[in-house]
Amino acid sequence: MNILLPTDFSQNSWNAILYAIEFYKSVKCNFYILNVCIMDNFMAGDSSTATTPEQIDDLYIKPSKQRLTNLLKKINTIDNPNDNHLFYTITEYGFFLESIRKHVVEQKIDILVMGTRGASGLKKYIVGSNTGDVITKVKCTTLVVPECAKYNEIKEVAFPSDFNLAYDLKTLEPLTNILKVSKANLSIVHIQRKETGLNTEQLTNLDIFKTYFEEYKPSFQNLECKKVEDAIQSFVEHKAIDMIAMVAKNLNYFQSILFHSRVEKISYHTDIPFLVLHE
DSSP states (O other): OEEEEEOOSSHHHHHHHHHHHHHTTTSOEEEEEEEEEEOOHHHHTOGGGOOOHHHHIIIIIHHHHHHHHHHHHHHHHHSOSOTTEEEEEEEEEEOHHHHHHHHHHHTTOSEEEEEEOGGGSGGGOSSOHHHHHHHHHSOSOEEEEETTOOOOOOOEEEEEOOSOSOOOGGGGHHHHHHHHHHOOEEEEEEEESSSOOOOHHHHHHHHHHHHHTGGGOOEEEEEEOSOHHHHHHHHHHHHTOSEEEEETTSHHHHHHHHSOSOTTTOOHHHHOOEEEEOO
């Protein structure tokens, strides 16, 4: 398995690295730790302020490589020896999203693991700007590790869906892979704002889910609540959920869970990892 770990050397990115190492401790993995020295948009478009290759190397590349070397030493103190794990470091000078997309392709990445600042992030949104950009604009399965998330054995996984969209079943494979390894219970959660039955399309998609997940014996939960995020919060607390999985294709539903600013009442964003699935 090839795993990309973007880092800005913050505590949040370090926490995501720790989570990934523990989560995949029994899996043979190549971990690619990527530090993007972010190019300034203004400088990129202004030739009069262009930085020379020598300046880029001295100001950005060399310090980044040294910090990555120090990071590897730190990792070796907590993950040594684990014959399943190999670590590689990458320094890139450029734009963040472009760099992520490039290395997803070049390293044949199976999953991205990223930290997020949660409620202390940009504009107090649940997911910070870089992580938000990646999970909506990079078509790669992403595990989002919030600031307070610590690895615990995965026993309960929630999969919210409104059953409005059909998915390519290959999209769900990263979730079923986790269920196979962890033997976790899967709860497929449907949230409706008012008491109405499922339409024909929703019933068809529900049947597809039942067939696809049959061997994992999922439970199907119907919740009625005006706000999706409130229903998720209540369910997470009631079922002691360890991970939330979602498909990014269903953008409106997806955004109602991850992208809003009502952080005063929502705590799942600070300690529950999100598995974001892409087609």
